[in-house]
Amino acid sequence: MADKDAFITSIEAGYKTKGDYITMGSAMLEGETLTNALVKIPLKTLNRHGLIAGATGTGKTKTLQILAENLSDKGIPVLLMDLKGDLSGLAQPGDQNAGIDERHTKIGFPYQAKKFPLEILTLSEQGGVRLRATVSEFGPILLSRILDLTETQQGIVAVIFKYCDDNKLPLLDLKDFKKILQYATDQGKEEFQKSYGRVSTASTGAILRKIIQLEQQGADLFFGETSFDVNDLTRIDNQGRGIINVIRLTDIQDRPKLFSTFMMSLLAEVYDTFPEQGDSDRPELIIFIDEAHLIFNEASDALLDQIESIVKLIRSKGIGVYFVTQNPTDIPNAVLSQLGLKIQHALRAFTAKDRKAIKLTAENYPISEYYDTAEVLTSLGIGEALITALDEKGRPTPLAATMLRAPMSRMDILNDQELEELLNNSQLSQKYNEIVDRESAYEILTKKIEISQREEVQKQAKEEQSKQRRTSSRKSTRMNPVVKVLTSATFIRGVMGILKKVMR
Incomplete structure (x- = not known):
């Protein structure tokens, strides 16, 4: 039997903090919740990223909700991905009941709705503030990685962007990009070849097919204006609480390419926009990526490298990125x-493959003299992690099986009336929803092609008229054969008449 006092001492020492923190709950040992053995997460280290993992139905979403609520209370804005549609309840207070009161009594502090x-x-097209970005903002490198292009195709994309910069052609949406690709190998072929080298029709065709695949997942709604300003994610309300931004993604679960495209755009824009913050006492923004496997399953090697680089570097901007998924192996x-905070809910060992995955998962956590980690992973209840x-x-804290506090907000979705009221009161919808x-490039090139076609038609018409005039002129200088015969006969008769007169 483990030494309870020694365990409590290790928890108190390991989770002791001088600065501000978030309380997640109270530690457990051998199934017993140890009142006031509080598990605290320092705000100072929340920009070191994190993971929330566990099987379906074990409480991952509620844990995400707890973190978002407490970060908001501390004045830290949050961005949440809501793929299942169950996070809108954050806008309403929770319902207190006997079960919640009992849980909080065990933890050691009262519940507050x-x-x-x-x-x-x-x-x-769901209700909410529209998120958009232009093709130009993506840039040739990120766009090429999203489309998983070959090196040759990436070179063509770079040339396309250079041409648009040189000729002041705004690349705003996908129809702009498709138009310039077609122009480069058709009407503008000679212009491109003269200034930028030959552009292969086969390569532009392959790029166009990749763009069409992206469009089929709804990307045409994402690319365009008005571009979303990521600084609007860091707003604070008049009570000093951080705004919780919830992205509704319930209708794009089957469109992972669009989801990964958006996430890479967002992370890249945040990294490029936010100033260096260094080692501050609190993060500037926390981003939670739910169903994170949707990003990684669809990512090419180049895109994975991009994600890894951003995760490594973005923490210096005061940004924490948290991945929510079923298994850490995702x-x-x-x-x-790179992930500093790990919250692991229960895993289920139904098959030999599951048991193997659990052993592998257990190796991702600090060794504990108080837990058999692999065994605990299969015995945790709902709301425990x-x-x-x-x-x-920056040192890892002791591993703690934790009875988690209950969310302060509603653990359910808003009804239609509540949601409509929330959308109507938005301070950003007027800015972004028009x-x-x-x-842009599409309209400018279309006009250029139309003008070129008109000029070509006019040129051909002039050439035809000139040809007709020349033909008519030549005809007028040639004698008609009949007239020629008659004229010759008249001439002969005239000559013969004169000769007859002379002979008389």
């Missing part, structure tokens, strides 16, 4: 090794 400031965002090792974080000096389709 609360609602939080919420902004609903959307990538599709996350590439290069990314998993293994937690290890980083202390204020559809803008200003003149």
Whole structure:
């Protein structure tokens, strides 16, 4: 039997913090919740990224909700991906009941019901603030990686962007990009070849097919204007609470390419936009990526390298990225090794493959003299999780099986009336929901082609008229054969008449 006092001492020492923190719950040992053995996450280390993992139905979403609520209360804005549609309840206070009161009594502090400031965002035609980005903002490198292009095709994309920069052609949406690709190998072929080298029709055709695949997943709704300003993710309400931004993704679960495209665009834009923050006492923004395997399953090697680079570098901007998925093995090792906070809910060992995965998962956590990690992973109940974080000096905290606190907000979705009221009160919808389709590469090139075609028609018409005039002129200088015969006969008769007169 484990030494309870020694365990409590290790928890208190390991999770002791001088700065501000979030309380996740209280530690457990041998199935017993140890009141006031509180598991605390220092705000200072929340930009070191994290993982929330566990089987379906074990409480991952509620854990995400707990973190978002407490971050908001600390004045830290949050961005959540809502693929299942069950996070809108953050905008309403929770319902207190006997089960919640009992849980909090075991943990050691009372339950408090609360609602939080919420902004609903959307990538599709669902209600919410529309998220968009232009093709130009993606740039040739990121766009090529999203499309998984070959080296030759990437070179063509780079040339296309250079041509558009040189000729002041805005690349806003996908129809702009498709138009310039077609122009490069058709009407503008000579122009391109003269200034940028020959562009292969086979390569542009392959790129166009990749773009069409992206369009079929709804990307035409994402590319365009008005571009979303990522600084709007860091808003604070008039009570000093961070705004919780929830992206509704319930209708794109079967469109992982669009999801990964958006996520890479967002992370790249945040990294490029936010200033260096260094080692501060609190993060600037926390991003939770639910169903994270959708990104990694669809990612090429080049895109995985891009994700890994951003995860490594973005923490210096005060940004924490948290992946939510069923199993840690869904996350590439290069990314998993960068994650400071790990919250592991129960895993189920139904098959030999499951048991093997559990053993592998257990190896990702610090060795504990108080737990058989692999065994605990299969015995955790709903609302319980293994937690290890980083202390204020960046050292891993002791592994703690934790009875998690209950969310303060509603653990259910908003009804239609509540959701409509929330959308109507949005401070951002007026800024982003107007559809803008200003003149860009598509319109400019279309006009250029039309002018070129008119000039060609006019040129051909002039040439035809000139040809007809020349033909008519030549005809007028040639004598008609009949007239020629008659004229000759008249001439002969005239000559003969004169000769007859002379002979008389």
